[in-house]
Each structure stands twice: as C-alpha cells, then as structure tokens.
Amino acid sequence: MEIPGDLRFAPSHEWVRVNDDGSLTIGISEHAQEQLGDLVFVETPEIDARCDAEDGVAVVESVKAASDIYAPVAGTIIDSNADLADSPELINSDPYGDGWIFKLMPDDADAVEALMGPEDYAQMIESDD
Amino acid sequence: MSLRTPLYQQHLDAGGRLVDFAGWQLPVHYGSQVDEHHAVRREAGVFDVSHMTLIEIEGDGASAWLRRLLSNDVARLVDGRALYSCLCAHDGGVIDDLIAYRIDDHHYRLIVNAATRRQDIEWLQQHLDDDVSMRVLEDTALLAVQGPQALERVTASLPGAVPGCDIPDIDPATLARFGFVSAGDVFVARTGYTGEDGVEIALPAAAAPGLWNALLAADVVPCGLGARDTLRLEAGLALYGNDLDLQHSPVESGLAWTVDLRDSARAFIGRDILERHKTTGGRFRQVALVLQGRGVMRQHQRIVLNGEDIGEVTSGGFSPTLQKSIALARVSRPVEHGCDVMIRDKPVAALPVPLPFVRNGAANL
Numbered sequence: 105m106e107i108p109g110d111l112r113f114a115p116s117h118e119w120v121r122v123n124d125d126g127s128l129t130i131g132i133s134e135h136a137q138e139q140l141g142d143l144v145f146v147e148t149p150e151i152d153a154r155c156d157a158e159d160g161v162a163v164v165e166s167v168k169a170a171s172d173i174y175a176p177v178a179g180t181i182i183d184s185n186a187d188l189a190d191s192p193e194l195i196n197s198d199p200y201g202d203g204w205i206f207k208l209m210p211d212d213a214d215a216v217e218a219l220m221g222p223e224d225y226a227q228m229i230e231s232d233d
Numbered sequence: 234m235s236l237r238t239p240l241y242q243q244h245l246d247a248g249g250r251l252v253d254f255a256g257w258q259l260p261v262h263y264g265s266q267v268d269e270h271h272a273v274r275r276e277a278g279v280f281d282v283s284h285m286t287l288i289e290i291e292g293d294g295a296s297a298w299l300r301r302l303l304s305n306d307v308a309r310l311v312d313g314r315a316l317y318s319c320l321c322a323h324d325g326g327v328i329d330d331l332i333a334y335r336i337d338d339h340h341y342r343l344i345v346n347a348a349t350r351r352q353d354i355e356w357l358q359q360h361l362d363d364d365v366s367m368r369v370l371e372d373t374a375l376l377a378v379q380g381p382q383a384l385e386r387v388t389a390s391l392p393g394a395v396p397g398c399d400i401p402d403i404d405p406a407t408l409a410r411f412g413f414v415s416a417g418d419v420f421v422a423r424t425g426y427t428g429e430d431g432v433e434i435a436l437p438a439a440a441a442p443g444l445w446n447a448l449l450a451a452d453v454v455p456c457g458l459g460a461r462d463t464l465r466l467e468a469g470l471a472l473y474g475n476d477l478d479l480q481h482s483p484v485e486s487g488l489a490w491t492v493d494l495r496d497s498a499r500a501f502i503g504r505d506i507l508e509r510h511k512t513t514g515g516r517f518r519q520v521a522l523v524l525q526g527r528g529v530m531r532q533h534q535r536i537v538l539n540g541e542d543i544g545e546v547t548s549g550g551f552s553p554t555l556q557k558s559i560a561l562a563r564v565s566r567p568v569e570h571g572c573d574v575m576i577r578d579k580p581v582a583a584l585p586v587p588l589p590f591v592r593n594g595a596a597n598l
Contacts, residue, residue: 141459142267144551145529145558163577165529167266167463167551170577189527 105229106134108200112216113225114176116158119200126213127182131204132164132173132195135229140166143192148184149206155179157215162205164195173205177215183207238283239374239438243445247455255348257284259458266459270553273427273464274594277380278456279448284347287370287435288357291340294364299333299341301501302360304483306493310335315411315422318491320345320353321503325482325510329353330473332424334413342420344375344433346473360502374441378453379431379464381594384408386451387421387432394447395419395440403432426461428468428589466559467552469521469588475532476519476547476561484510486547486563487519487588517544517563521588523598524558524574526581535575536562546574554591555598 107113112120117136121129137143145165155161160172161181184206187194195203210216220228236257244251249260259281262269272278290299299307305318315334319327329349334342345353357367378387384405392398398419405423408414410430413422420435436444449455462472469487471477477486484492484507492507493499524530530549535542544564552559560574560583573580589597 141262142265145527147528165551167459167553168261170529170531 105226106200107222107226109222111200111222112176112219113222114174114219115228116174118173118176120176120216120219122216123207126209128177128179128208128210128216129204130173130176130206130208131199133225134199137196137199137203140164140168140171142167143195146188146192146195146205148186148188149181151181151184153181155181155208164192164205175208176219177208177210178212179208179210181206182209236284238281239441240281240283240445243442244281244455247449249455249457252458254458255284255346257347259284260455262457262459263455266457266463267553269454269456269460270463272454273380273429273456273460274554274591275380276452276454277378277382277386277431278454278460279445280377280379280456280461281374281445282377282433283374283438283441285375286345286347286350286353287373287375288343288345288354289340289368289370290343290365291368292362292365293339294362295339295341298362298365300499302357303333304493304501304503304507305333305491306496306499307333307335307341308496308499309493312337313412313414314409315413315424319477319483319488320356321483321507322479323503325503325506326479327473327477327481327483327486328356328479330471330477330488332422334422336415348474370435372438373435374438375433375435376441376444376448377425377427377431377433378448379425379427379429381430383429383431383453384423386448386453387434390447390451390453391419391421391434391444394444395436398436405430426468426470427464428470428591429464429594463550463553466548466550466561467554467589467591469561469590471561472548476563481517481563482507482510482515485515485517485519487561517565518567519547520562520564520568520585521590522546522560522562522572522574522583523555523586523590524560524581524583525571528576528581529558530560530574530576530583536564536568537573537575537580538564538566538568543568543572552590554594555596559590
C-alpha cells in the first residue's frame with residue numbers, strides 16, 4: 105500500500121500536498137480508492153467556492169456507492185481536475201498523481217499541520233482493517 | 234452470524250475482498266468489479282452462489298401445491314424444465330422470487346434467495362399439503378458459470394473435476410434455456426442472473442473446490458457480488474429487497490409476465506389482487522431509465538415529473554457496458570417522455586427505455 109512520505113492526510117482519507125505557492129492539492133488515498141472500487145463519476149467543486157474544514161466539496165462515485173470528499177482545511181477552491189469528467193478511473197490508477205481532485209488556497213497556511221503525517225495515517229488504516 | 238460457503242478458501246486464494254451478505258461471507262470482487270463484469274459479457278465468469286437456498290419439493294401433490302403457491306404456473310413445465318416465479322402473499326405482495334425446476338410431476342426443486350430463506354421456509358411449511366413434503370438441501374454448493382464461452386468451458390471442466398460425474402449432455406443444441414440435466418448429486422441448469430448464456434451447477438459441497446479450480450484453470454474468471462449486481466441490472470433482472478418486496482405486487486414491479494392467469498380455474502395465492510392489477514393496473518408500474526445528465530442513479534432516489542414526486546429508483550448504478558447510469562424505478566404515472574431523478578437534491582434528466590439495457594453482450598438502446 106503506497107503512502108507517499110511528503111503528504112498530509114485527513115481522517116476521511118483525503119491526502120494533501122503543499123505546493124510552492126502555498127496552495128494545497130487534494131485527492132484521495134490509495135487505500136480509499138481501493139475501498140471504493142472502480143470509480144465511474146466524479147463531481148468536482150466549483151472554482152472560487154469558499155469552504156470550511158470538513159465541508160463536503162466533491163463527490164466520487166464508484167460502481168458500488170457515492171462518497172463525499174471533504175475539504176481538509178478552510179479556504180477557497182482555486183482549481184479542479186477537469187480530466188476526471190471523462191476519466192474518473194485516474195483516481196484508481198494514479199491516486200497521488202493524475203487522480204488529484206481539486207486545489208485549495210488555505211485561509212491559514214499552518215492549518216495543514218493539524219492533519220496526520222504518513223506514519224499516523226498508515227497506523228489508522230491498519231487499525232481499521 | 235457469518236457463514237462460509239464451501240468455497241471460502243478459494244475466495245481467499247483468488248484475492249477476494251470478502252463482505253457480509255445475508256449472513257454469508259462472500260467476495261464483492263477479486264480486484265476489479267468492472268473487469269469481472271466485462272469478462273462475463275465477453276467470455277466467461279464464475280460466481281459462488283452457494284448462499285442461495287435449495288429446497289426439494291416431493292409428493293403426489295407437488296404439482297397441484299406449487300400451482301397454488303406460485304403466481305407463475307408450473308403446469309407449463311415438462312420434466313427437465315424450469316420457470317421463474319414470484320412467491321406471493323395473500324395481498325399480492327412478493328415474499329420472494331425463485332426458480333422452480335420440474336424433475337418430474339412429483340418432484341421439484343426450488344432455488345430461493347438467501348436473505349429471505351427463513352420467511353420462505355416458514356411460508357411454505359405453513360401452507361404445506363398432506364401429500365407434499367419439503368426438504369432444504371444442506372452441504373450443497375451452487376456455482377453460476379456465465380458468459381458466451383460458459384457452456385463450452387463447463388463441458389471441458391466438469392467431467393474431470395467431479396469424480397464419477399457423467400452429466401449426459403450440456404450441449405447448447407440439446408439443453409434449452411431454462412432446461413436442466415442431472416446425474417447423481419450433480420445438477421446443471423441453463424439458467425442465470427446475468428443476461429448471458431450460462432449454467433448454474435449444484436453439486437456436493439466437497440466436490441465444489443475441485444470444480445472451481447478446474448474452471449479457473451480453463452480461464453473462467455472468478456466474479457464477485459459487485460459484478461453480479463451490475464450484470465443483472467443491465468439485464469433488467471429484479472433483485473429481491475430492491476425491486477421486489479412485500480409492499481408491491483409483481484405487476485407493480487415489472488413482473489406482470491410471471492403472473493399466469495391462463496387457467497381460470499387455478500386458485501393461486503393472491504390471485505384476486507394480481508388479476509386486478511394485471512387487468513386494470515396497480516398503484517405503480519416499473520420503468521427502466523437511462524440518465525441523460527451527469528451522475529449515477531442509486532436506490533431510493535426520488536423520481537419527479539413536472540415538479541411532482543411520482544416514485545423512486547429501486548435499483549440504480551453505473552453500467553460498465555453502456556458507460557452510462559441505468560436504473561429500475563417504480564413510478565405512479567407513465568413517463569414516456571422522460572422524468573427527473575433527484576441526485577443529491579438536484580434534478581437530473583432521465584429517459585425511459587425498453588428492457589433489457591444490454592442483450593447478448595451489447596447495448597440494446
């Protein structure tokens with residue numbers, strides 16, 4: 105199970121990458137995509153939308169079920185992955201790369217520090233199983 | 234409560250992701266539900282359906298009794314043929330859907346759902362006649378091998394895999410759809426739940442792993458409950474608990490064709506109300522929908538027509554063959570020109586289509 109060392113994780117299985125300009129790229133973990141199964145539809149958030157931490161901002165649907173994707177921290181949506189409209193399976197095949205879901209400019213740059221590091225996340229999914 | 238089928242170890246060996254289903258530990262998939270779905274549409278897949286309940290009905294009164302209990306008419310059957318029927322309550326609500334196999338005039342086999350096992354057995358026992366006996370088969374496995382290559386691969390695998398099994402003929406030219414053959418403890422029926430050709434094989438639990446392994450060696454793909462659901466939905470086949478329930482008659486759930494009224498003297502349970510529904514319509518009707526906008530239809534989403542709530546999705550999902558969202562819905566008014574489905578509080582347009590969505594592996598739209 106791949107868990108990249110440079111990412112932070114939310115308890116609801118979103119990963120967060122801090123970009124050079126201070127923005128955050130967000131997707132779902134390898135573990136989450138495996139639990140969901142083959143993805144068939146993604147509803148990405150509106151650009152410029154405001155969100156609080158833990159707001160549902162996107163939806164991913166697999167053959168099995170729909171799941172909300174939550175904003176890990178408060179901020180403004182600045183981009184969403186247009187490729188997912190035609191290729192939702194990118195989240196299955198490359199969850200940490202081409203399967204990213206949206207970008208967010210956080211209100212507070214330090215807010216990500218409250219999220220889990222890779223070791224804590226690994227421990228959390230291990231205790232879930 | 235977590236029962237294991239005789240193929241539990243085989244599921245683990247094949248990398249199955251096991252879930253609880255009606256009290257049984259069964260694989261939802263072995264890696265990719267969509268790949269398994271396509272394998273059945275294009276070649277062949279095998280499903281462990283040993284959780285289903287097999288009931289032997291025997292006695293001089295077997296035929297007459299089933300003609301009273303089932304809304305479809307077993308008098309249409311000859312030996313070696315099966316039919317699909319609902320088991321209805323007195324008010325026409327559906328207790329279960331099942332397949333009845335006529336071995337001979339005094340001997341039938343019923344295959345019923347796992348989730349309804351207890352209610353089915355209670356109902357059958359309560360209504361048993363003196364000249365009929367029933368017996369639930371234990372230690373029996375049931376495998377469904379489905380897909381355009383299924384019969385060929387079963388023919389190649391079965392004799393070697395099951396010692397002493399000399400099934401006479403599973404040639405598609407001689408074994409008709411809904412026909413079956415048996416030899417000793419092995420029973421092969423040309424039935425299924427995927428919309429593809431294929432067979433369902435009942436055999437002693439101890440012989441099941443050998444057959445499973447032989448089928449996998451013959452490139453039959455192991456398939457889980459997930460693919461079973463998307464395949465049956467594309468085929469427009471009802472799922473008890475979703476599309477069928479005690480609150481609605483078969484006519485209201487798209488199964489008017491299974492209510493056989495031709496023998497006016499046949500007094501089957503629920504006949505009065507089912508006859509009325511069939512002639513003047515019930516409160517609801519079933520409609521098959523294809524979503525026009527983006528999203529995925531799911532069970533219990535509301536159906537709206539001109540601003541009015543007229544029903545709900547009973548089974549919905551994403552069709553791997555059509556690459557669109559499809560659904561079965563129960564509605565109180567006709568929707569010839571389309572309707573809206575409420576997906577996360579937003580109306581999304583859907584159009585009615587004839588069933589099945591998919592026939593012989595290809596779109597039927």
